[in-house]
Amino acid sequence: MKKSLFAPLVLALVLLFLYIPIILVIAYGFSPDGLSMRFFDTDGRFLGFTCKWYKQIFTGAHSMRSLLDSFWLSLEIAGLATLTSCILGTTAALALHRWKSRLQTVHYALVYTPLVMPDILIGISLLMLFVACSVECGFWTILIAHITFCVSYVVMTVLARLQDFDRAIVEAAYDLGAGPVYTFFKVELPILMPGIIAGGLLAFTLSIDDVVITAFVNGAGTNTFPTYVSSMIKHSKHLPAVFALSTVMLIATCLLVGLTRIISRSQTPNRMGRTA
Amino acid sequence: MKKKTGTFWSEWFVTAPSFLWLALFFAIPTLIVVSFTFHGHTPNGGVAEQWSLETWRALVDPDYPTIIWRTLRISFKVTLWCILLALPCAYAIARLDKKWRAAVAGTIMLPFWTSFVVRVFAWRTMLHPNGLLQEWYCAFCQFGDRVFHSMPAFLQNTLVTLGLATPGVFDPTNATILDSEMAVVLVSVYSFLPFAIMPIYSAAEKFDFSLIEAARDLGANSFYAFRKIFIPCIRQGIVSAVLMVFIPAIGSYVIPQMLGGTNCVLIGNKIFMRAIQNRNIPHASALATVMAVSVMLPLALTVWWQSRQKAREQKRLAEEKAATSRTMEAAS
Numbered sequence: 001m002k003k004s005l006f007a008p009l010v011l012a013l014v015l016l017f018l019y020i021p022i023i024l025v026i027a028y029g030f031s032p033d034g035l036s037m038r039f040f041d042t043d044g045r046f047l048g049f050t051c052k053w054y055k056q057i058f059t060g061a062h063s064m065r066s067l068l069d070s071f072w073l074s075l076e077i078a079g080l081a082t083l084t085s086c087i088l089g090t091t092a093a094l095a096l097h098r099w100k101s102r103l104q105t106v107h108y109a110l111v112y113t114p115l116v117m118p119d120i121l122i123g124i125s126l127l128m129l130f131v132a133c134s135v136e137c138g139f140w141t142i143l144i145a146h147i148t149f150c151v152s153y154v155v156m157t158v159l160a161r162l163q164d165f166d167r168a169i170v171e172a173a174y175d176l177g178a179g180p181v182y183t184f185f186k187v188e189l190p191i192l193m194p195g196i197i198a199g200g201l202l203a204f205t206l207s208i209d210d211v212v213i214t215a216f217v218n219g220a221g222t223n224t225f226p227t228y229v230s231s232m233i234k235h236s237k238h239l240p241a242v243f244a245l246s247t248v249m250l251i252a253t254c255l256l257v258g259l260t261r262i263i264s265r266s267q268t269p270n271r272m273g274r275t276a
Numbered sequence: 277m278k279k280k281t282g283t284f285w286s287e288w289f290v291t292a293p294s295f296l297w298l299a300l301f302f303a304i305p306t307l308i309v310v311s312f313t314f315h316g317h318t319p320n321g322g323v324a325e326q327w328s329l330e331t332w333r334a335l336v337d338p339d340y341p342t343i344i345w346r347t348l349r350i351s352f353k354v355t356l357w358c359i360l361l362a363l364p365c366a367y368a369i370a371r372l373d374k375k376w377r378a379a380v381a382g383t384i385m386l387p388f389w390t391s392f393v394v395r396v397f398a399w400r401t402m403l404h405p406n407g408l409l410q411e412w413y414c415a416f417c418q419f420g421d422r423v424f425h426s427m428p429a430f431l432q433n434t435l436v437t438l439g440l441a442t443p444g445v446f447d448p449t450n451a452t453i454l455d456s457e458m459a460v461v462l463v464s465v466y467s468f469l470p471f472a473i474m475p476i477y478s479a480a481e482k483f484d485f486s487l488i489e490a491a492r493d494l495g496a497n498s499f500y501a502f503r504k505i506f507i508p509c510i511r512q513g514i515v516s517a518v519l520m521v522f523i524p525a526i527g528s529y530v531i532p533q534m535l536g537g538t539n540c541v542l543i544g545n546k547i548f549m550r551a552i553q554n555r556n557i558p559h560a561s562a563l564a565t566v567m568a569v570s571v572m573l574p575l576a577l578t579v580w581w582q583s584r585q586k587a588r589e590q591k592r593l594a595e596e597k598a599a600t601s602r603t604m605e606a607a608s
Contacts, residue, residue, distance in 0.1 A: 004498040007368035014365050014473075015383065017466065021398040022387045028401065037401055092294035099287050107291055110298040116519075116575055117568070118527020120544045124551055124564050125305035131557070132308055148301040151294060209392050212529050215548070226393040233397070233534065246394040253389040 022250075029053060029244035034237045053244040063238055070228035071245060077139075077224060078207040081146035086200045088147070089154025090192065096155070097162040114152045122149055123216030130217065137219030145217045146207045153206060154199035161195025306568075312561035323557055331558040335566070340546070344566060347542040350457065351525035354464040358521045359514065361465070362472035366513075367506065369473075370480035381477060384470050392467070396534050399463045403454040403535065413453050455537025463531050471520040479513025480506075515578055523571050543567050 030049040031037040039047055056064050092111060096104055114122060126145050130137055169191070173183040211226035218227055229242050313331050316324040369380050387395070402409055424432065453459050483506065491501035507514070529544035536542070541549075543563055551560035 006498075007364040007371070010361065010364040011368040011380075014361055014469065018384065018387050018469070021395050021402070021466070022390060024398045024402060025390055025394055028398065038406070088294045088297055091290050095287065095291040095294075098290075099283075101287065103287070103291060103295075107295050110295065110303060114298070114302055116523060116571065118523060118544070118571060120527050120529050120547055121306075121309075121564050121568055121571075122302070124547055124560060125309045126301060127551060128308045128312060128557065128561065129301070129305040144301060148298070151298065155294070205389075211393050212527075212544075215529075216551070226391055229391070229393045229397060230530065230534065233400070242394060242397070246390050250390045257389075 025243050025250075026247050029240055029247045031240045031243075034239060034241075037239055037243075053238065053241045054248075056238075057241060057245055057248070064241060066223070067228060067238075067241055067245065070223045071225045073139075073223070074208050074225040077143055077146055078204050080143055081150050081207045082200045082204045084147045085150035085154050085203045086196055088151050089199055089203075090158055090196055092151065092155045093158035093162055093195075094188075096159060097165070111152050111155045114149055115156070119149070119210070119212040120216075123213040126213070127216045137217050138222050141217040141219065142214055142222065142224065145213050146210065149210070149213060150203035150207055153202050154196070157199035157202060158192060158195040161192055161198075165191060309561045309564055312558050313565055315558050317556050317558045331562045334559065335562050340563070343541060343543055343546050344570075346457075346540070347526060347528075347544075347567075348570065350461060350464070350540075350542065351522055351528075353461050354468060354525045355518055355521045357461070357465045358469050358472040359476075359517060361469060362476050362517060363507070363514075365473050366476035366480045366510075367502070369477050370483065371485065377481070381474070384473055388470060393530060393534075396463060396467070396530055399459075399466070400454065400534050403459055405454060410453055454535060455539055457536070457540050459535040460528075460532050460540050460542075463535055464525055464528060467531065468521045468524060471524075472517040475516040475520060476510060476513040479510035483509050515581075519575065519578060522574060526567060526571055 027039075028037045030051065030053075031039060032047050032050040032052075033039075055061075057068070060068060092107070096108055096111070123145070126141070126148070127137075130141055135141060165188075169187060170183055173187045174180075178186070209226060210224075211230055214224050214227050215230070218224070223231065225245075232239065232242065312323055314327050314329065316326075316328050316330040318324050365384075369377055372380060404410065453462075487505050487509075488498075488501045491505050492498065496504070527544055528542055529548060532540050532542045532545050533548075536545075543566065547560050547563045547567070550556045550563065
């Protein structure tokens with residue numbers, strides 16, 4: 001039967017549409033023009049490529065100081081937010097899965113609502129809280145905000161993992177004389193680990209990418225990478241550096257994901273062998 | 277499960293961390309925002325002591341309704357475009373060979389490993405008046421302009437009265453992409469499209485494509501089969517795709533900020549402006565409440581629709597069961 005070519009054609013065009021900005025992000029990192037990132041001057045002459053932005057980033061040149069500072073701050077906050085939201089999210093998921101009381105209904109509503117709230121509402125409500133309590137905005141307020149919006153995502157991922165979790169295993173551990181703490185660390189946690197890691201990765205990407213909530217609670221002078229980039233629009237003489245750094249991040253992420261794929265693939269037969 | 281005496285306390289012990297955190301940093305702040313809308317604002321950027329409806333009255337008056345309407349209109353446009361593009365994409369991916377599917381789905385999500393702001397920034401550079409796309413757009417506008425003016429006068433008038441064209445809409449002199457509604461819609465579609473493709477794709481993956489072949493055998497053309505069989509079967513995926521696009525589109529801030537300029541200020545930008553720049557906290561709170569309502573409304577409607585469908589399904593199942601048991605009884 002003749003297959004319609006319309007849908008594959010749309011798919012190809014959409015992929016092109018999705019990739020053009022990425023290709024440009026990579027290309028702009030090599031632009032010699034720090035102000036408007038042109039590759040051709042007004043007469044249409046080609047200006048060539050340059051690696052100086054990469055060199056400046058990797059050597060930590062003085063002009064790159066605030067950009068790199070914001071980048072490290074982003075990593076720091078994303079790391080801490082991921083860790084805390086993983087702990088809070090796992091306990092929340094365990095509670096939601098285990099008990100079906102009225103308390104858990106309210107708990108679930110509390111966990112679920114931030115998922116459907118636009119970022120800007122979470123941002124403004126936290127700002128109002130900090131204003132009402134006259135807390136000075138800075139590192140800690142950003143961290144609190146990031147933990148708040150990351151928790152719900154971790155809960156949802158861990159809950160999904162708990163769906164096919166057989167409680168009989170825990171009962172078996174109890175029957176064999178293990179205490180609740182020992183059972184938690186030796187039985188439940190290892191089984192939940194893939195879910196927690198997936199949730200943590202999601203939390204990390206969300207935290208490192210967040211601009212709206214951070215823009216509300218960062219106070220003066222504290223910038224994460226995204227808020228720094230959005231403040232660079234109007235005045236900057238080294239715009240390509242942002243794109244060079246993003247390219248480095250993209251490559252690092254690809255390598256990381258590829259590596260986890262390889263590790264998980266090489267581990268799977270072992271694990272299967274052990275249970276068999 | 278065995279009932280233990282310490283269950284109550286252990287439940288509280290496990291629930292407390294996340295419960296208290298979210299209550300303190302999500303529920304209470306939201307209530308503070310809502311309560312601020314019932315206060316006036318003081319000239320020095322504070323919130324007035326006494327309760328009043330002053331803020332809500334102010335919301336009706338100046339340019340707020342325009343902004344709210346613009347936000348809703350743009351969100352509808354973005355959602356429509358995303359769904360229209362996502363449907364054929366999801367269909368095409370689901371029809372691929374099994375080993376290719378995950379790869380293509382991954383390819384769609386891959387651009388999202390670069391920072392969102394950086395991608396929007398790249399669009400900004402691309403759409404800049406000195407950029408390539410601007411040149412193409414101008415050429416397109418000139419072409420459109422020439423076509424429009426070469427038409428007979430009555431045809432021009434008909435197009436204008438139908439609202440399909442306005443005199444000067446193709447005017448190449450003021451045709452800029454950046455700082456316009458079009459740029460905001462374009463980049464919003466770019467940003468949210470994967471979130472529309474994914475739920476539709478996961479619904480389409482479970483779809484039995486032999487149904488389409490059956491319809492084709494019975495004489496339907498491919499578009500008819502797509503419309504009458506494929507779409508109703510993946511309804512659930514479409515609904516979640518709509519929500520996945522519409523909610524962030526309503527709450528959009530970065531895209532209009534970086535690409536809309538002064539011509540395309542949305543609720544999100546106005547909230548930020550009022551909260552940070554003008555220090556008019558009650559107005560910012562009121563706008564935030566309006567935004568929350570416009571997000572919650574479609575969500576509540578969906579939940580209601582889904583529960584009604586479920587109830588209907590259950591009723592049908594119960595009726596069928598009753599009917600079979602009746603026939604069984606009659607037979608025995």
